[in-house]
Amino acid sequence: MAKWVFKSVFVCFLDLSTLLKMDIKCCGILISLMFVWTGLVIGPVVTVLISVGNSAVVIGLWPAHLIWTYYCVAKTKRLGWVLKIALLVSLPVPLILWPIVANIGSLLGGIGYGFFAPLIATFEAIGESITCKIYHCFTDGCISTLKRSCTVVRDFTDFCFHSYFSYMDELSEEIYPDEKPIEVKLSKLPSCILVSLLAIPVDVPLITALALWKSPFMLFRGWKRLLEDLIGREGPFLETVCVPFAGLAIFLWPLAVVGSVVASFFSSFALALYSGVVVHQEDSFRMGLAYILAAISIFDEYTNDLLDMREGSCFMRPKYRRNMISSGGLDSKKLIEQRKEKEKEGSHSLKLVSHGSRTLKQAIQQYTPMQVWGWLFKSCEVNGRILLREGFIDVKDIEECIVKGDCKKLGIKLPAWSILQCLLASAQSDSLGLLISDEVELTKSNWPKDKVFEWFLAPLLVIKEQIKTLQLGEDEEISLRKLIMCYKNERPEEWDNTGFPSTDTVRRAQLQAVIRRLQGIVGSFSRVPTFRRRFKNLVKVLYLEAIQTGLIAETDGGSSKAGNRNRHQCAKGDKNNTDDDGEQNEQSSRDGDSIV
Numbered sequence: 240m241a242k243w244v245f246k247s248v249f250v251c252f253l254d255l256s257t258l259l260k261m262d263i264k265c266c267g268i269l270i271s272l273m274f275v276w277t278g279l280v281i282g283p284v285v286t287v288l289i290s291v292g293n294s295a296v297v298i299g300l301w302p303a304h305l306i307w308t309y310y311c312v313a314k315t316k317r318l319g320w321v322l323k324i325a326l327l328v329s330l331p332v333p334l335i336l337w338p339i340v341a342n343i344g345s346l347l348g349g350i351g352y353g354f355f356a357p358l359i360a361t362f363e364a365i366g367e368s369i370t371c372k373i374y375h376c377f378t379d380g381c382i383s384t385l386k387r388s389c390t391v392v393r394d395f396t397d398f399c400f401h402s403y404f405s406y407m408d409e410l411s412e413e414i415y416p417d418e419k420p421i422e423v424k425l426s427k428l429p430s431c432i433l434v435s436l437l438a439i440p441v442d443v444p445l446i447t448a449l450a451l452w453k454s455p456f457m458l459f460r461g462w463k464r465l466l467e468d469l470i471g472r473e474g475p476f477l478e479t480v481c482v483p484f485a486g487l488a489i490f491l492w493p494l495a496v497v498g499s500v501v502a503s504f505f506s507s508f509a510l511a512l513y514s515g516v517v518v519h520q521e522d523s524f525r526m527g528l529a530y531i532l533a534a535i536s537i538f539d540e541y542t543n544d545l546l547d548m549r550e551g552s553c554f555m556r557p558k559y560r561r562n563m564i565s566s567g568g569l570d571s572k573k574l575i576e577q578r579k580e581k582e583k584e585g586s587h588s589l590k591l592v593s594h595g596s597r598t599l600k601q602a603i604q605q606y607t608p609m610q611v612w613g614w615l616f617k618s619c620e621v622n623g624r625i626l627l628r629e630g631f632i633d634v635k636d637i638e639e640c641i642v643k644g645d646c647k648k649l650g651i652k653l654p655a656w657s658i659l660q661c662l663l664a665s666a667q668s669d670s671l672g673l674l675i676s677d678e679v680e681l682t683k684s685n686w687p688k689d690k691v692f693e694w695f696l697a698p699l700l701v702i703k704e705q706i707k708t709l710q711l712g713e714d715e716e717i718s719l720r721k722l723i724m725c726y727k728n729e730r731p732e733e734w735d736n737t738g739f740p741s742t743d744t745v746r747r748a749q750l751q752a753v754i755r756r757l758q759g760i761v762g763s764f765s766r767v768p769t770f771r772r773r774f775k776n777l778v779k780v781l782y783l784e785a786i787q788t789g790l791i792a793e794t795d796g797g798s799s800k801a802g803n804r805n806r807h808q809c810a811k812g813d814k815n816n817t818d819d820d821g822e823q824n825e826q827s828s829r830d831g832d833s834i835v
Contacts, residue, residue, distance in 0.1 A: 281381055285353025285388045286346065292392035293345035297338050300399050305334055311407040316414050319422025345395075352391070356384045394768035402766035409762075427522065431515035434527035438511035441531050446510065446538050450503035456546055458496045465489050503538075510534045517559055530559035606679075608687045614675050616773050618657040623781050626656070627790065631724040632781070634790055640778045650765055650774050655757040656723050662699065663716055666707040673699060695764055702753055709749060714740045719750070728754045 312318070312326050414420070465488060511534065518527035536556035543549060626632045632649070640646040665674045672682030673696070686696055711719075718739050726733050731747040741747065764770060 281357045281384060282350065282353035285356070285384055286349035288385070288388045289349030289352065289391055290342070290346040292389075293395050294338075294342045296392070296396050296399050297341045301334075301338055304337070304399075304403065307404060307407055308334065311411040314411045317410060317418075317420055319420045321425055322421060322423045325423065348391075349388070352388065353384065356387065357381055390772070394772060397771040398766075398768040401771055402768065405762075405766055423519065427519050430524045430527070431518045434518050434524065434531070435512050435515035437528070438514040438531045438534070439508065442511035442514075442534050443504070443507045445535050446507035447500075447504045449535070449539055449542065450500045453542055453546060453548075454496050454500050456548065457499065458493060460546055461492050461496070462489065465492065507538075510538065521559070521561060523561075526559050526561075529557040532557055533559050606681065606685055606687055608689050608692055611675070611681065611687060611692065612769070612773075614679075615654065615657065616777055618661065619653050619774075620777055620780060622657045622660060623653055623777065624784055626653070626720065626724060627781055627784055628788060629720075631721055634785055637778055637782050637785065640775065641782060644775075646771070646774060646778065649778065650771075651758050651761050652724050654761045654765070654774075655754065656720065658699065658757055658761070659719065659723065659754070662703045662706050663711065665703050669707075670703075673703065695760060698756070698760060702756060705749070705753060709746065712740065719754075723754050 308330060309327065312323060312330065315323070318326070469489075511531070514527045514530045514534070517530045518524060521527075532554070533556045536552040536554040539552040539554055543552065623632065627634075632653070636649045640649055661673055661675065664670075665672070668674060670680055672680050672686070675681050681696070686692065718737070722728065722734065722737060722739065726737070728751040731744045731751065734747050734751075739747065765774075
């Protein structure tokens, strides 16, 4: 195995030396100098920026987080009295650990980012179009890494200052009359605690022992896969720029194996403590004891699938849910037969994926989260310009977002309208997914394989089918522009004097429910750290657009006049709007459909 590893590293240096047009010895010296440059010069500066900046934010906001967290938990009606008291008593533990964990994480993240980010950028300087490659190997990525480190601190500040308080405000909001608070029954607590205490000495040692037992398999299977990719120039070795780092991954793979064993040890505590949750949910002490044994089987089966080992588990899996089919590990023939049938159906596609077929990768282009994120903001920019010209965006909202930083209203309504435009276009075209643009269709086969994005994209497909069944007319789609931007859309009666074409209260309630759900989805991903920074940049673009179109004058009077014009546009009836500007609105709506 060591011979193969050294051979793979030799091939990596050979590829890089061919691009740099120098011998392997000089190439090795150059790489060593680049490691020293990034590790001793750029890395420490980036580490100080990220660690000191994030630590200052955490320590400075910690008193506010402490006070506001206690206030919101004490005020909320979403939690029952028992659970609320338990949280108030246990809150000091996470609140005290938060600065420690955040500071250590910022330090480690700053070290890793400051070292690898400029190093990756230097290897991008060896392309065919670069003339002085050696010079760019040392200069590229330095300034950009320093700028991005400042961006990291800014996004972290937005999360701590805006997103966290937004979560707490949502927790303390009033609940609906038919909504029941989350409560923990005192009669079940003794059995829950007892089962959890019994689970820790059973699950933690056995799961850790399983992780240690399978770590050699993970080590050699990982090396085998990396060497196969190296020989076939697949996976991380597909791009020449990534070849040195892929070679480094062969050396660092044992660290990944050690990290997985440590992660398994800590995750075993979570699996053990979940037995108490099972007792509370199923109201059965016996079900909790059954889960203690089932957790070992679940972990064993999951790791077998991950390492491509034998199916199932040799440990028994008793029934720990009332509506669950009991499974006895390898004795469950029905489960194995079902898996074999699934493998036969998708054996061809699984084979292509496992072997990293280039043909399959070219046929199915996998989009990244950053691409989808970029499409959303591009759509908000296009639709924002249209809505601003038509008077559906109040200029005062733009000014408040820039001056005061209050983007809550505009930051929800504009993305919700942009996503609604995408859903309308997708429903009209009978698309299987979402029509992001005229050339791009986002489906389950090509959207980002990221759990967070699946949480947001999967509900949008459901809403698209709901819109498709409603079969909206063109006049209704045009009216929705004003309704989503200028109204709260909480009751069907709000649309009585808006000129909405349909008088069916059920249809209105369905559309308002769609709008509220879209606004809820937007409210969720508006708490993502990068959202606020990118949306404020978008608002600055709209502000410049308002100045160029004359909606904002240099004097305060002109700005007030523009604001009155916007409010008048939102207040007047849709009938006059469609009579005077119907053709223009329809054309603008179609222009906005080209992106998201």
